Amino acid sequence: DQQVKQNSPSLSVQEGRISILNCDYTNSMFDYFLWYKKYPAEGPTFLISISSIKDKNEDGRFTVFLNKSAKHLSLHIVPSQPGDSAVYFCAASAGAGSYQLTFGKGTKLSVIP
């Protein structure tokens, strides 16, 4: 039973356009969310996080939006660059900074030059 779902296995976007990666969760105890980026043959790299007390967090080209009522979060990348091509994992925990992360299965983003 997947508690964190990334329903789009893949996404293709033109360079310079916006990439929107989506994530849904079912466990209402989750209150801290993270996005990780993973290149082939490398480990996941932390990208950005958001606590449930916020509905938006920005870091440069990356913005995460949280809709608690819908149990949905999204990662926006603007503008998208070819180097952003990677697999993006959404993760959630119950309790800010709890060590127990539940990961989605990832969305493979391809940014086309």
Next chain:
Amino acid sequence: DAGVIQSPRHEVTEMGQEVTLRCKPISGHNSLFWYRQTMMRGLELLIYFNNNVPIDDSGMPEDRFSAKMPNASFSTLKIQPSEPRDSAVYFCASSPGWDQPQHFGDGTRLSIL
């Protein structure tokens, strides 16, 4: 600054053999995690150490799996005896504290024939 170092990067062995995966966390990080990634189940936490002490091993699938952290700079994950269904990518991650984002190594791709 060196990241989390895992060895070997690839391991191919026959069913029934003992497998030992190694991890060197980032210096100064006192939390260490072992994960397994499979197509079916995605990334799953196997075990969490804090200050070299195993805190949560509820993700360890069977008694065939064991993990140790003899000191702050080294951890092992051992499978004995190994089975084909253990084939997966195993990641080690560390963090400065249990409530900080985790830094992942590049993983060990394990194939049990």
